[in-house]
Amino acid sequence: MAHTLHTNLPKSTTIFTSPSCTFVFIITLCIISLYTLHHHHNHQAPATPSTTAQHPPLISAFLNSGSNYTISNYLRHLTLHPHLAGTPPSSAVVDYVKTHFESFHLQTHVTDYSVLLSYHLHSSLTAHFSNTTAAVPLPLTEPGLDSDSEVVKPYHAYSPSGSAYGKAVYVYHGREEDYRALASAGVDVKGCVAVAKRGGGMSRNAVVAKAAEKGVLAVVMYTDNNGGGVERGTVLDGVGDPMTPGWAATGGDVERLGVEDSEVLKRFPTVASLPISAETAALILESLEGARVTHLWKDVDLVGKLDRVGPGPTFLNFTYQGENKMATIQNVFAVIRGSEEPDRFVVLGNHRDAWTYGAVDPNSGTAALIDIARRYSLMMRMGWSPQRTIFLCSWDAEEFGMIGSTEWVEQNLANLGSKAVAYINVDCAVQGPGFFAGTTPQLDDILVEVTKKVTDPDFSDSTLFEKWRTSSEVPMIQRLSDVFSDFAPFLHHAGVPSIDLYYGKDFPVYHTAFDSYDWMVKYGDPFFHRHVAVASVWGLLGLRLADDPIIPFNYLSYALQLQNHTDSLYKLLEGDDVSLHPITSTIQELEDAAKQVEDEIKKMREEESEGRVSVMKRRILNDRLMLAERGFLDSDGIKGRQWFKHLVYGPASESKLGFFPGVADAIYESKEGKKQQAMIQHEIWRVARAIQRAAAALKGQLN
Numbered sequence: 178m179a180h181t182l183h184t185n186l187p188k189s190t191t192i193f194t195s196p197s198c199t200f201v202f203i204i205t206l207c208i209i210s211l212y213t214l215h216h217h218h219n220h221q222a223p224a225t226p227s228t229t230a231q232h233p234p235l236i237s238a239f240l241n242s243g244s245n246y247t248i249s250n251y252l253r254h255l256t257l258h259p260h261l262a263g264t265p266p267s268s269a270v271v272d273y274v275k276t277h278f279e280s281f282h283l284q285t286h287v288t289d290y291s292v293l294l295s296y297h298l299h300s301s302l303t304a305h306f307s308n309t310t311a312a313v314p315l316p317l318t319e320p321g322l323d324s325d326s327e328v329v330k331p332y333h334a335y336s337p338s339g340s341a342y343g344k345a346v347y348v349y350h351g352r353e354e355d356y357r358a359l360a361s362a363g364v365d366v367k368g369c370v371a372v373a374k375r376g377g378g379m380s381r382n383a384v385v386a387k388a389a390e391k392g393v394l395a396v397v398m399y400t401d402n403n404g405g406g407v408e409r410g411t412v413l414d415g416v417g418d419p420m421t422p423g424w425a426a427t428g429g430d431v432e433r434l435g436v437e438d439s440e441v442l443k444r445f446p447t448v449a450s451l452p453i454s455a456e457t458a459a460l461i462l463e464s465l466e467g468a469r470v471t472h473l474w475k476d477v478d479l480v481g482k483l484d485r486v487g488p489g490p491t492f493l494n495f496t497y498q499g500e501n502k503m504a505t506i507q508n509v510f511a512v513i514r515g516s517e518e519p520d521r522f523v524v525l526g527n528h529r530d531a532w533t534y535g536a537v538d539p540n541s542g543t544a545a546l547i548d549i550a551r552r553y554s555l556m557m558r559m560g561w562s563p564q565r566t567i568f569l570c571s572w573d574a575e576e577f578g579m580i581g582s583t584e585w586v587e588q589n590l591a592n593l594g595s596k597a598v599a600y601i602n603v604d605c606a607v608q609g610p611g612f613f614a615g616t617t618p619q620l621d622d623i624l625v626e627v628t629k630k631v632t633d634p635d636f637s638d639s640t641l642f643e644k645w646r647t648s649s650e651v652p653m654i655q656r657l658s659d660v661f662s663d664f665a666p667f668l669h670h671a672g673v674p675s676i677d678l679y680y681g682k683d684f685p686v687y688h689t690a691f692d693s694y695d696w697m698v699k700y701g702d703p704f705f706h707r708h709v710a711v712a713s714v715w716g717l718l719g720l721r722l723a724d725d726p727i728i729p730f731n732y733l734s735y736a737l738q739l740q741n742h743t744d745s746l747y748k749l750l751e752g753d754d755v756s757l758h759p760i761t762s763t764i765q766e767l768e769d770a771a772k773q774v775e776d777e778i779k780k781m782r783e784e785e786s787e788g789r790v791s792v793m794k795r796r797i798l799n800d801r802l803m804l805a806e807r808g809f810l811d812s813d814g815i816k817g818r819q820w821f822k823h824l825v826y827g828p829a830s831e832s833k834l835g836f837f838p839g840v841a842d843a844i845y846e847s848k849e850g851k852k853q854q855a856m857i858q859h860e861i862w863r864v865a866r867a868i869q870r871a872a873a874a875l876k877g878q879l880n
């Protein structure tokens with residue numbers, strides 16, 4: 178598909194496609210013309226390959242070769258049709274990515290998995306209002322979507338099929354505290370159909386699980402401010418293929434659990450659910466009588482209209498029929514082999530499957546990934562070869578529960594565990610204005626450094642860092658405890674240091690039929706400069722992590738962050754009879770190890786400038802830096818969700834703590850009435866031991 182490059186070249190560059198041009202001319206001239214270079218297959222790379230660390234002008238070549246034309250063209254092609262995982266149109270998108278990787282002469286391959294996906298067959302929702310005897314059918318899809326639209330009807334993947342008839346009741350975010358507020362106002366939700374509003378830190382799965390616990394028959398969920406759209410999504414608990422929990426669903430001879438196996442069943446909700454639009458929700462909510470509870474809830478929307486929460490008098494008649502079935506999913510990879518350390522991996526990943534057209538989610542990221550492939554390939558033609566191996570990964574079936582990335586991580590767990598330097602994720606690359614990022618803390622510094630090298634896409638006289646710093650919330654860098662994209666298997670299961678990047682947040686067309694190329698051009702990124710900026714930050718991070726002779730990790734920043742987490746925990750536990758001393762003293766160990774490494778790095782840099790560092794000596798230091806994160810893993814994992822092995826960052830059941838998920842769960846369970854200080858203290862000890870393992874790995878010596 179190389180012609181797509183030509184058709185989108187700015188006019189001024191087309192003159193350079195003339196074969197009469199010499200390469201020297203082109204290279205000295207500039208960067209835009211570097212596209213052209215790519216098409217001269219007779220071009221010979223310089224004899225000795227060099228890394229960006231050895232030859233810094235390669236970095237400028239990378240930065241200057243970004244193109245909003247090219248990237249917008251990729252996005253337009255990727256989003257021509259909806260491409261839900263496991264459906265026929267999704268293979269066209271596989272081909273698009275694969276053909277592009279190949280056209281850049283990158284080593285390309287595709288891995289298939291057979292997994293259990295879940296599709297919509299039939300749904301209906303009718304209201305029986307008290308003022309009329311006729312049943313009123315409520316719309317379940319976006320206006321303008323007719324029955325033969327190629328966009329899938331809104332549904333919740335892995336919802337059980339079922340029907341329910343009951344009084345409507347409003348449960349706000351569906352958290353424990355919301356049910357408590359309802360109960361204290363005398364509202365009995367048993368036997369009702371619940372209306373829930375997405376938010377409050379609750380995943381869809383958590384909402385239905387909690388509703389089932391409370392005796393609700395079925396749940397309809399709406400999302401505020403999504404412009405008539407309906408938010409599709411998965412209600413699967415945890416991540417990865419449900420039939421192969423903890424191992425890879427490769428084709429052929431592989432153990433698969435039965436659908437009735439308790440390990441499989443516990444991943445599925447027991448009550449049925451459907452997404453609805455805010456407009457449909459308003460029709461129901463306006464008709465409710467009964468208790469007034471809404472003053473307890475901040476920011477109840479449908480402003481002023483919602484007064485009482487029911488139950489009833491409106492009845493809802495709910496039907497959902499879905500189908501869980503085996504489907505083939507495909508991950509696409511381009512691999513750039515490291516010249517010095519081919520067995521050290523820097524992994525850049527984005528998912529490709531989409532609920533609808535996927536212009537924001539996820540193909541703004543896919544367009545950026547392809548653009549990085551193009552830019553890396555230009556650099557290779559200029560003689561670049563990375564020190565470590567770079568993987569560019571295009572995941573499938575993320576929307577069903579990070580399935581493509583999880584199966585791959587499970588398949589390669591031992592290799593990734595011993596050889597992966599870092600994972601850099603981009604899902605919805607561009608949702609609107611403003612830069613956002615989450616990292617594991619040893620990556621904070623390198624992220625900041627890289628954003629200082631990239632021009633802000635909206636203010637060309639400023640660096641991205643400068644705008645990010647002045648306009649961002651505090652803290653600037655988020656942590657990655659929540660399970661909302663493909664970094665989850667890398668970080669939470671394999672302990673690989675991770676980064677997640679995006680422009681804009683909370684975009685209104687999330688998982689709706691309106692997430693289209695047109696929306697992107699109108700609202701998300703009219704000139705595609707933000708796309709280019711994300712690709713630049715992402716690709717530059719890849720270059721630094723693959724090419725820096727010493728892996729650019731700072732564990733002092735990890736120790737500081739852990740101390741900050743511990744201070745927050747201390748405030749939360751004030752008055753409780755538990756001690757945080759085990760954690761504080763192991764943080765001190767980690768800090769000491771981090772300082773020692775910093776000193777060694779300084780010394781090694783000096784020796785390096787005199788050419789006195791052996792490859793082996795550098796590698797020993799790098800291995801300590803790479804493996805320290807693995808120390809936070811615990812083979813028993815988080816209680817009740819043991820696939821999640823990371824004890825510092827990972828999902829807690831229902832908590833806003835955002836770190837130490839095991840401790841968070843123990844505190845949460847205590848608040849449920851039973852005082853369980855011993856359990857909290859035990860979880861504190863487990864975190865302390867995890868930090869100690871990380872410190873020991875960083876020191877790199879056996880006791």
Ligand SMILES: *[C@@H]1O[C@H](CO)[C@@H](O)[C@H](O)[C@H]1NC(C)=O
Binds near residue numbers: 306309460
């Ligand atoms: C009946 O109540 C519903 C919900 O409040 C309202 O939308 C509808 O207009 C009412 N119909 C009549 C005939 O009053």
Ligand SMILES: *[C@@H]1O[C@H](CO)[C@@H](O)[C@H](O)[C@H]1NC(C)=O
Binds near residue numbers: 301342495496
């Ligand atoms: C609910 O709807 C189904 C079909 O959609 C219908 O068969 C059933 O009679 C309805 N139930 C009530 C109580 O109206």
Ligand SMILES: *[C@@H]1O[C@H](CO)[C@@H](O)[C@H](O)[C@H]1NC(C)=O
Binds near residue numbers: 245246703
């Ligand atoms: C690329 O950027 C230029 C300069 O801002 C702009 O004029 C052009 O329309 C953009 N191209 C696309 C496809 O958005």
Ligand SMILES: *[C@@H]1O[C@H](CO)[C@@H](O)[C@H](O)[C@H]1NC(C)=O
Binds near residue numbers: 741
């Ligand atoms: C932790 O750091 C954040 C900002 O980085 C700060 O707002 C917060 O107050 C700190 N927490 C504690 C308990 O020191």
